[in-house]
Amino acid sequence: xxxxxxxxxxxxxxxxxxxxxxxxxxxxxxxxxxxxxxxxxxxxxxxxxxxxxxxxxxxxxxxxxxxxxxxxxxxx
Numbered sequence: 001x002x003x004x005x006x007x008x009x010x011x012x013x014x015x016x017x018x019x020x021x022x023x024x025x026x027x028x029x030x031x032x033x034x035x036x037x038x039x040x041x042x043x044x045x046x047x048x049x050x051x052x053x054x055x056x057x058x059x060x061x062x063x064x065x066x067x068x069x070x071x072x073x074x075x076x
Contacts (some may be wrong), residue, residue: 006040 050059
């Protein structure tokens, strides 16, 4: 369900690329975008697999731990 939203936002941002100098954009940004895209797809695939198997308690543990870690990082 999130893929159409992400794709739409990407297309809207893609229009802005015509106004950016290619040398300012840089290879590191393109590499970061590609890695982020791959990580997002892997995360969505994992989430769909977990939802299909109905083992949502594992997802609950994961999100609880991730939330606690995020709070600790923000407080430190």
